[in-house]
Amino acid sequence: MKKIRYLSIMTVCIIGCKKPYNPSIVKSSTNYLVVEGVINAGSDSTVIKLSRTVDVSSLVTKKPERDAIVTVESDQKSVYTLAETKPGYYVVSGLNLDVTIKYRLDIKTSNNQQYLSDFEKVKTTPPIDSVGFTVQSNDIQLYVNTHDPGNNTRYYRWDYNETWQFHSEFESYVVSDGQSLVQRTPSQMIYNCFGNNISSNIVLGSSAKLQQDVIYQNPVTMIASSSEKIETKYSILLRQYAITGEAYKFWVNLKKSTEQLGSIFDAEPTQINGNIHNVSNPEEQVVGYISACTVQTKRIFITKDQVPKSWKTVYPYTCVQDSNLSYASLVHPGSAIATNPFFHGPNPAGFLSAPVECVDCTLRGTTATPIFWK
Numbered sequence: 001m002k003k004i005r006y007l008s009i010m011t012v013c014i015i016g017c018k019k020p021y022n023p024s025i026v027k028s029s030t031n032y033l034v035v036e037g038v039i040n041a042g043s044d045s046t047v048i049k050l051s052r053t054v055d056v057s058s059l060v061t062k063k064p065e066r067d068a069i070v071t072v073e074s075d076q077k078s079v080y081t082l083a084e085t086k087p088g089y090y091v092v093s094g095l096n097l098d099v100t101i102k103y104r105l106d107i108k109t110s111n112n113q114q115y116l117s118d119f120e121k122v123k124t125t126p127p128i129d130s131v132g133f134t135v136q137s138n139d140i141q142l143y144v145n146t147h148d149p150g151n152n153t154r155y156y157r158w159d160y161n162e163t164w165q166f167h168s169e170f171e172s173y174v175v176s177d178g179q180s181l182v183q184r185t186p187s188q189m190i191y192n193c194f195g196n197n198i199s200s201n202i203v204l205g206s207s208a209k210l211q212q213d214v215i216y217q218n219p220v221t222m223i224a225s226s227s228e229k230i231e232t233k234y235s236i237l238l239r240q241y242a243i244t245g246e247a248y249k250f251w252v253n254l255k256k257s258t259e260q261l262g263s264i265f266d267a268e269p270t271q272i273n274g275n276i277h278n279v280s281n282p283e284e285q286v287v288g289y290i291s292a293c294t295v296q297t298k299r300i301f302i303t304k305d306q307v308p309k310s311w312k313t314v315y316p317y318t319c320v321q322d323s324n325l326s327y328a329s330l331v332h333p334g335s336a337i338a339t340n341p342f343f344h345g346p347n348p349a350g351f352l353s354a355p356v357e358c359v360d361c362t363l364r365g366t367t368a369t370p371i372f373w374k
Helices: 002-016 245-259
Strands: 031-034 046-052 069-074 079-084 090-092 104-110 114-117 120-123 128-137 139-147 154-169 174-176 179-182 191-197 203-206 212-226 231-241 277-278 295-303 323-324 337-344 347-355
Touching: 002 139, 031 104, 031 114, 069 203, 079 114, 128 231, 128 295, 139 231, 154 212, 154 245, 174 337, 203 212, 212 231, 323 337
Parallel strands: none
Antiparallel strands: 031 046, 046 090, 069 079, 069 104, 079 090, 104 114, 104 120, 114 277, 128 139, 139 212, 154 191, 154 203, 154 231, 174 179, 231 295, 323 347, 337 347
């Protein structure tokens, strides 16, 4: 009886102590400069993206740093100026730098603050041996293989662009000309589109603990079996960067702080120090690490016949076609688009229609075929 009585008390305590937890949103006046990109020592363009951090409570999710003066400088006083091609993006075409000297990034913002990265040696990136994938039970795992026969690289980073061909749930063969519904021309078709995405995960690899500088099947990204990306055809363009041990440590810490937090067993977030500094205020936190290296790339394609036939694509919308006995409401469409006529006897009785998002693939992509598509 004693044990039962004790258990009852404990149960009441646990239930009675439950209180709603409504944490207040932490607001901060921090406005850290974020610097993304590498100094590309080869023939491809150097692209530097500048932005500012925003509060989690802010309605603004992107804050590009505009109207800055951005240059690449060598320790031999050579200067190369980048042009702002769109808000926050600064670009210069192939620099073809002397790999025997050091380089840094110089940023002068519109509020007269100057930021300098440390001078960095140019790392020569070895070619990518292959980009492959394995089909698992519910997804595809993409991976990269590479090696440096001179054993000089040891630390690697990758990022990528994804492109895939997909289609809307329903195909529309008619379009409004303002007065009636007419047959779509080939240029007006909105069934097949191309989507694209840039990597948001940090992909790293190291052979520092190995005798040979070899990276074998290093994971890059995963694609779910239900994803539209592999419904028709998918392509990934992988970029490979050779980085220093210091840069590798920075990216490992950033990965832990941004991707691996979320449970009580994860590491505590820490301040992440890169190699970029405010000249007049060295204590200011700047997010980013600028490396100087040549860049290697490789593109592969995955087609639907390379994945199990049993895999079924799950569309992002629930889509059902409706019948309209009159097309008057579809001549000036709002939330629905006509797809096809339906018949009662020899003559069309009306048109089928479906919500715009279920018919118009251009809401999530473009009908223009990429120049590299094959």
